[in-house]
Amino acid sequence: MPRLGGMERAKRREAIGLVMPSLLPILVLSVAPLVMGVALAFTDARLVRNPDYDFVGVDNFVRLADNSFFWDSFRIGMIWAVSVTLLQLAAGMGLALLLNSGLRLQGLTRVLALIPWAMPPVVVAIMWKMIYSPNAGPLNAFLGALGLPDDTNWLADFSTALPAVIVVGVWIGMPQTTVTLLAGLQQIPGELHEAAAMDGAGAWRRFRAVTLPSLRPIITSITSLNFIWNFNSFSLVYILTEGGPGGRTMLPMLFTYLEAFKNRNIGYAAAMGVVLVVVVVLLLTLYLRSQFRDEKKG
Amino acid sequence: MRTLVRPAQYAALALYIVFLGFPLLWLISASVKSSAELNSLTVSLIPQAWHWENYAQSLARQGLVHSAWNSLVVALASTALVILIALPAAYVLARLKGKIRAAGVGWILVSQVFPVILVILPLFLILRTIGLTDSLVGLTLVHTTYTLPFALWMLQGYVAAIPLDLEEAGSMDGATRFTVLRRIVVPLLAPGVVATAMFSFVSSWNEFFFALVLLQSPENYTLPITLTMFIGGEGKVALGPLAAGSVLAAIPSIVFFSIMQKKLTGGLLSGAVKG
Numbered sequence: 001m002p003r004l005g006g007m008e009r010a011k012r013r014e015a016i017g018l019v020m021p022s023l024l025p026i027l028v029l030s031v032a033p034l035v036m037g038v039a040l041a042f043t044d045a046r047l048v049r050n051p052d053y054d055f056v057g058v059d060n061f062v063r064l065a066d067n068s069f070f071w072d073s074f075r076i077g078m079i080w081a082v083s084v085t086l087l088q089l090a091a092g093m094g095l096a097l098l099l100n101s102g103l104r105l106q107g108l109t110r111v112l113a114l115i116p117w118a119m120p121p122v123v124v125a126i127m128w129k130m131i132y133s134p135n136a137g138p139l140n141a142f143l144g145a146l147g148l149p150d151d152t153n154w155l156a157d158f159s160t161a162l163p164a165v166i167v168v169g170v171w172i173g174m175p176q177t178t179v180t181l182l183a184g185l186q187q188i189p190g191e192l193h194e195a196a197a198m199d200g201a202g203a204w205r206r207f208r209a210v211t212l213p214s215l216r217p218i219i220t221s222i223t224s225l226n227f228i229w230n231f232n233s234f235s236l237v238y239i240l241t242e243g244g245p246g247g248r249t250m251l252p253m254l255f256t257y258l259e260a261f262k263n264r265n266i267g268y269a270a271a272m273g274v275v276l277v278v279v280v281v282l283l284l285t286l287y288l289r290s291q292f293r294d295e296k297k298g
Numbered sequence: 299m300r301t302l303v304r305p306a307q308y309a310a311l312a313l314y315i316v317f318l319g320f321p322l323l324w325l326i327s328a329s330v331k332s333s334a335e336l337n338s339l340t341v342s343l344i345p346q347a348w349h350w351e352n353y354a355q356s357l358a359r360q361g362l363v364h365s366a367w368n369s370l371v372v373a374l375a376s377t378a379l380v381i382l383i384a385l386p387a388a389y390v391l392a393r394l395k396g397k398i399r400a401a402g403v404g405w406i407l408v409s410q411v412f413p414v415i416l417v418i419l420p421l422f423l424i425l426r427t428i429g430l431t432d433s434l435v436g437l438t439l440v441h442t443t444y445t446l447p448f449a450l451w452m453l454q455g456y457v458a459a460i461p462l463d464l465e466e467a468g469s470m471d472g473a474t475r476f477t478v479l480r481r482i483v484v485p486l487l488a489p490g491v492v493a494t495a496m497f498s499f500v501s502s503w504n505e506f507f508f509a510l511v512l513l514q515s516p517e518n519y520t521l522p523i524t525l526t527m528f529i530g531g532e533g534k535v536a537l538g539p540l541a542a543g544s545v546l547a548a549i550p551s552i553v554f555f556s557i558m559q560k561k562l563t564g565g566l567l568s569g570a571v572k573g
Contacts, residue, residue, distance in 0.1 A: 018386035029443040036420035118555030120504035122522040141341035273416030
């Protein structure tokens with residue numbers, strides 16, 4: 001028996017040795033910064049050479065509560081994240097169902113559906129800037145050909161900028177949702193659908209009664225992940241509009257980035273980061289809880 | 299009823315194809331158009347004349363090749379590092395049960411939703427202290443750290459798929475543990491390692507945010523940063539070469555992605571669901 005204990009210990013030591021090389025960079029470059037980031041939120045740190053900063057308690061948070069620009073940005077971030085996530089789900093579901101129903105052109109569609117996922121976000125943003133271009137862009141040319149107003153400056157107009165970037169957000173995020181839902185659809189046993197069809201259920205009834213309930217766990221996880229990814233998204237909108245016009249697309253990540261690296265108020269920016277994380281975690285907990293409860297009921 | 303369903307489905311599919319595909323076609327078309335045509339009011343997908351020299355011009359301009367080289371170095375180095383350190387850890391993760399595995403898997407999932415904006419501030423301070431801001435070495439380390447969790451996730455799935463019996467049969471034959479790993483486990487893992495490497499490469503090659511924050515001098519810029527510098531002075535910019543450069547920047551990612559697309563099907567979630 002003691003020998004076995006010795007072997008177990010040796011095995012454990014070996015395991016730790018094998019895990020260490022991965023653990024070390026994660027601890028130094030990911031866990032430590034996270035902890036330090038939270039600590040930074042309680043200081044007046046500035047991004048200067050030879051920083052010299054003090055603990056200021058909850059001052060940053062008190063100031064933040066009165067910062068209407070931050071809360072405007074927060075509201076825009078919520079609109080962005082919720083609409084992109086819902087549209088991704090709806091569009092992804094539609095495409096996944098089509099890809100699962102034995103049509104032609106599937107190969108082409110599958111490839112097309114993956115490309116946005118692979119492309120560098122910078123290239124996606126450059127591409128859509130061209131599509132939205134007010135004078136020589138294809139979107140306005142198309143609208144003009146239909147006899148509609150063709151002089152909208154999509155990314156610079158106060159009312160169209162946010163919807164325009166949301167469309168790009170859906171474009172870039174749809175593939176992952178589609179692929180995930182498609183994988184889920186393919187796991188639903190065909191007999192379930194056949195049984196429902198025998199009972200005389202139409203396509204819509206079958207979707208409600210068979211497809212949706214089977215996909216439920218997958219829908220819950222992919223919407224949660226999408227919501228967080230979208231809320232944390234930065235590159236796309238930074239390049240498309242830099243938060244403009246007049247802050248209409250100023251996602252919270254952009255706002256915080258500018259506070260930290262343009263205004264150099266790194267402590268204050270950290271407080272913003274903490275608030276954003278806490279709110280997202282809270283919302284997600286509520287969502288997952290309600291989903292879990294429904295599942296129990298259903 | 300049935301006769302109406304199919305045409306409706308094809309109409310919907312056509313809309314998807316246009317929505318997903320048209321922007322790509324437009325970018326490619328813009329990459330061979332002259333500036334005159336790109337700024338003219340007659341808009342057409344098919345170029346009036348094919349200006350392939352846009353590609354040559356984009357390569358000749360503003361250090362595009364140099365920053366592509368930087369991107370390549372960072373992507374290759376971080377990919378090599380990721381595989382090197384993730385492989386042993388993934389092996390342990392897949393083969394050991396109990397608390398370590400639960401903690402590891404839990405951490406991987408949490409890291410997918412990591413608040414990058416909160417992390418970047420202290421990370422910047424840490425890297426500045428050790429002189430690794432505005433450095434490709436620093437960027438490589440950061441890319442490695444942030445690709446690691448997903449790479450671990452992918453790899454441990456591949457390890458878990460190798461039957462333990464195979465390894466035990468190896469040890470019965472008197473092979474040492476190291477030999478078993480080298481002769482049996484590693485060859486079986488090769489396809490998984492290739493897929494994971496491609497994923498790491500694409501993540502690093504496409505990455506924008508960390509590069510934007512960490513890199514300051516133009517000679518260190520990676521490709522995405524240099525491309526955004528092109529957009530800078532709106533109107534004055536030669537759109538044709540910008541589009542050409544963008545097409546070139548997207549090619550490596552798209553090629554790798556299409557090779558590994560089957561392995562990504564379901565991605566993170568299928569792993570989670572199948573356990």
